[in-house]
Amino acid sequence: MELFYVDEQNSEIITWNNFIDQINTTKIYNRFCYNSSIYSVLKHITISIIYNKPIILLDGDFTIDEIENLTGEREFSRFEEKLNQKLIKDKNELIKILQHESFDKWSLTLFTSGTTGLPKKVTHSYRSITRNVKTSEIHKNDIWGYAYNPTHMAGIQVFLQAIINGNMLVRLFNIIPSLLFSSIEKYSVTNISATPSFYKTFLMSNMTFPSVKVITSGGERFNESLSLQLKKIFPNARFKNIYALTEAGPLFTSTGDIFTVENTEMIKIEDNRLYLHHSLLGNFNFDDEWYDTGDIVEIVGNNPLQIRFLTREKELINVGGYKVNPHEVEQVLLQLDEVNDAVVYSKTNSVIGNIIVADVILSKPITEVQIRKFLSSKIQEYKIPRIIRFVDKIELSRTGKIKRI
Amino acid sequence: MDDKILQIINTVLTNRGKKTLEVFNRDLRLRDDIGFDSLDLAELTVRIEAEYGIDIFEDGIVNTVGEILKKIK
Numbered sequence: 001m002e003l004f005y006v007d008e009q010n011s012e013i014i015t016w017n018n019f020i021d022q023i024n025t026t027k028i029y030n031r032f033c034y035n036s037s038i039y040s041v042l043k044h045i046t047i048s049i050i051y052n053k054p055i056i057l058l059d060g061d062f063t064i065d066e067i068e069n070l071t072g073e074r075e076f077s078r079f080e081e082k083l084n085q086k087l088i089k090d091k092n093e094l095i096k097i098l099q100h101e102s103f104d105k106w107s108l109t110l111f112t113s114g115t116t117g118l119p120k121k122v123t124h125s126y127r128s129i130t131r132n133v134k135t136s137e138i139h140k141n142d143i144w145g146y147a148y149n150p151t152h153m154a155g156i157q158v159f160l161q162a163i164i165n166g167n168m169l170v171r172l173f174n175i176i177p178s179l180l181f182s183s184i185e186k187y188s189v190t191n192i193s194a195t196p197s198f199y200k201t202f203l204m205s206n207m208t209f210p211s212v213k214v215i216t217s218g219g220e221r222f223n224e225s226l227s228l229q230l231k232k233i234f235p236n237a238r239f240k241n242i243y244a245l246t247e248a249g250p251l252f253t254s255t256g257d258i259f260t261v262e263n264t265e266m267i268k269i270e271d272n273r274l275y276l277h278h279s280l281l282g283n284f285n286f287d288d289e290w291y292d293t294g295d296i297v298e299i300v301g302n303n304p305l306q307i308r309f310l311t312r313e314k315e316l317i318n319v320g321g322y323k324v325n326p327h328e329v330e331q332v333l334l335q336l337d338e339v340n341d342a343v344v345y346s347k348t349n350s351v352i353g354n355i356i357v358a359d360v361i362l363s364k365p366i367t368e369v370q371i372r373k374f375l376s377s378k379i380q381e382y383k384i385p386r387i388i389r390f391v392d393k394i395e396l397s398r399t400g401k402i403k404r405i
Numbered sequence: 406m407d408d409k410i411l412q413i414i415n416t417v418l419t420n421r422g423k424k425t426l427e428v429f430n431r432d433l434r435l436r437d438d439i440g441f442d443s444l445d446l447a448e449l450t451v452r453i454e455a456e457y458g459i460d461i462f463e464d465g466i467v468n469t470v471g472e473i474l475k476k477i478k
Contacts, residue, residue, distance in 0.1 A: 176436065197443060201443065203466060204436075204466055320443060320444070320447075347451050349451050350460055350463050351446045351447040352443050352444065369419070382444070387448065387452070
């Protein structure tokens with residue numbers, strides 16, 4: 001029995017035959033995908049591709065208010081449509097379809113933290129989203145550890161890389177550490193792509209994972225000491241860093257912190273800011289020739305062009321690879337009658353890059369628990385400040401240090 | 406010191422809507438027994454650093470409550 005997807009936390013074991021049967025028996029399609037089950041999202045994406053229909057991915061943990069803000073809808077049943085069923089014979093036929101058809105009516109829309117308040121909507125075509133998928137004999141036996149949210153760019157990339165090569169996926173995302181470690185061993189995972197925060201979990205394992213051959217890291221900066229420790233834990237692995245944007249997909253890879261740019265005419269660096277040519281981008285509200293990534297880089301070599309990422313100019317806070325827009329959180333806090341003013345900023349720590357802190361000035365009494373309850377009805381869990389301080393005045397700088405909590 | 410750490414752990418648990426600890430046991434494992442995830446541990450380390458000025462996760466290897474106490478001694 002050839003496995004397609006395993007999730008030890010939910011005891012889901014899906015073979016390729018199960019997967020294809022479930023696709024073949026699906027009769028109704030909805031372009032909106034709002035589901036908290038990883039497997040269901042992956043199946044939904046696959047069906048959308050095969051039937052050449054657009055799909056809009058919404059995080060399973062978005063609140064109904066967030067959904068309404070993004071889509072204008074609170075409920076999606078009226079978008080259901082009947083499918084003219086196609087029957088897929090087996091795994092090989094599915095892979096062949098995915099590799100060779102163009103799916104010109106398919107599009108994938110997802111949302112990324114915008115810089116001005118609301119998340120930004122980005123739409124990709126099949127060609128642009130599979131630009132970096134590598135298919136060849138050497139990838140035939142890869143076994144992927146699935147360590148990203150399937151509704152985000154990185155998770156979609158890993159999924160497509162795996163399915164187009166007929167690989168098995170093992171869920172590693174959001175599971176308890178003991179299951180994480182045992183899943184890698186049990187299924188002999190060979191490839192993992194994840195954030196540095198995710199890899200930090202392995203430092204407490206006291207184990208080695210010889211089956212892993214490639215470790216890819218992205219979403220946050222990777223520091224040298226973490227990399228040295230991980231080399232002992234994954235003794236047979238090659239280490240790769242990846243720079244990707246939701247707006248464009250993966251762009252550059254590197255082995256250390258220096259990225260080599262192959263397609264130099266597609267990027268521009270001005271005053272140390274990195275700009276991308278519009279042909280690299282998916283579709284969103286953008287008409288200029290060059291797109292400002294907000295990333296500050298330094299050029300460390302020419303021929304080939306080599307760059308190192310220094311910092312982001314944007315105010316987005318990176319919480320373990322998830323980008324949070326502080327303005328969005330502040331606006332939700334200000335909806336409370338009791339809150340007079342609020343500032344949201346980050347506090348760095350050594351477990352995951354940053355956590356979110358809010359300083360709040362009250363006009364009437366309210367407890368921290370009540371504020372949290374309100375926030376969790378409005379925004380996703382990772383956006384909710386982990387520390388809420390009640391203060392008399394707001395400090396001006398978002399990066400101001402906290403002396404006492 | 407034990408009381409203060411227990412109080413910090415319970416603050417993190419309360420904020421997540423999880424059941425607080427009643428007895429303090431140095432052998433409790435932060436992830437497997439108390440049920441902290443990475444974000445919880447990040448919050449815990451920021452709160453402890455604010456109180457004691459020590460980053461308990463600096464070298465990445467703190468698994469139990471007892472190991473926290475050792476670090477802040």
